[in-house]
Amino acid sequence: MAETLIIPTTQDRAELYKSLIPQVKALTSGESDLIANLSNTVAALKQTFGFFWVGFYFVKENQLVLGPFQGPIACTRIHFDKGVCGASYTRKQTVIVEDVEKFPGHIACSSNSRSEIVVPVMQNGEVKMVLDVDSDQVNDFSEVDQQGLEKLMEVVATFI
Secondary structure (H helix, E strand, O other): OOOOOOOOOOOOHHHHHHHHHHHHHHHHOOOOOHHHHHHHHHHHHHHHHOOOEEEEEEEEOOEEEEEEEEOOOOOOEEOOOOHHHHHHHHHOOOEEEOOHHHOOOOOOOOOOOOEEEEEEEEEOOEEEEEEEEEEOOOOOOOHHHHHHHHHHHHHHHHOO
16 A cells, blocks of 8 residues: 655646556555555645545435545535536536536535536446545636546546
């Protein structure tokens, strides 16, 4: 198990994801506890990128329920048809929002959140959970983040 996260001294997010993904694989390999693995995954994302908020929402009781996260306190439950997380769940695809104030039905867990990306974690064609990442900057996420986070969620899907 890894004890130290090695973060390249680059601002290139593609390079950061390229470095992070194998480290998360190493960090979670051999550990069977889902919460421990998800906790380390969000910690690694937060430490590598400094995002405002990073966390998982589980599909549970016909809604999305807060799981491991790092950042300020968060909404505990989100209905499938609400907010960016609900949109990602319903569409079964990644949703990037450049400015959360312009997203119809956005749930403001924190007024400091300015942009957001939500990536579903799929298994056998079903959404099992979503990864929610918030930034305190407008238009902070791009296709590079989408590709990197989708690859990382493929890793997460292996230990669900």
